[in-house]
Amino acid sequence: MKILSPLAIAFALTILATPGLAADIEAGKKKAMTCAACHGANGISSNDMWPNLAGQKKGYLISQLQMFRDGRRNNPMMTAMSKGLSDADIVNLSAYYASLK
Numbered sequence: 001m002k003i004l005s006p007l008a009i010a011f012a013l014t015i016l017a018t019p020g021l022a023a024d025i026e027a028g029k030k031k032a033m034t035c036a037a038c039h040g041a042n043g044i045s046s047n048d049m050w051p052n053l054a055g056q057k058k059g060y061l062i063s064q065l066q067m068f069r070d071g072r073r074n075n076p077m078m079t080a081m082s083k084g085l086s087d088a089d090i091v092n093l094s095a096y097y098a099s100l101k
Contacts, residue, residue, distance in 0.1 A: 022091075023058070023091050023092055023094070023095030024088075024092045024095070025092070025095050025096050025099055027088075027089075027092040028089075028091075028092035028093045028094070028095050028096030028097070029096045031089055031092060031093050031096075032093055032096055032097070034081065035053070035081075035093070038050040038077075039051070039052070039053045040052070040053075040054075042054055042100060043055070043097050043100045053097040053100075054097060054100035054101065055097075055098070055100055055101050056094075056097055056098060057098060058094045058095055058097075058098040059094075061090075061093070061094035061097055061098065062090055062091060062094045065082050065085060065090045065093065065094065066087075066090060068081075068082040069082035069083060069085055069090070
């Protein structure tokens with residue numbers, strides 16, 4: 001039997017904590033206008049300081065945004081940017097960026 005790491009358990013709980021939130025890619029695209037300043041208009045950053053978001057896994061993006069928003073991951077810029085995001089905003093943004101290739 002394989003034992004899950006604390007990070008894997010936290011990730012699973014994050015995903016389970018948002019049941020019933022169907023992703024709205026168009027709403028995510030609209031909300032992403034703010035993100036484009038650093039992460040690029042199509043989720044491809046032109047600066048090595050900021051990661052590409054296009055094509056990232058939806059679950060990964062959800063967990064990272066929730067951790068920034070909730071103070072479990074610290075980055076002054078991302079913490080400030082994510083503070084006002086609802087769970088639905090996070091799911092929508094994550095679905096939008098995951099849909100990009």
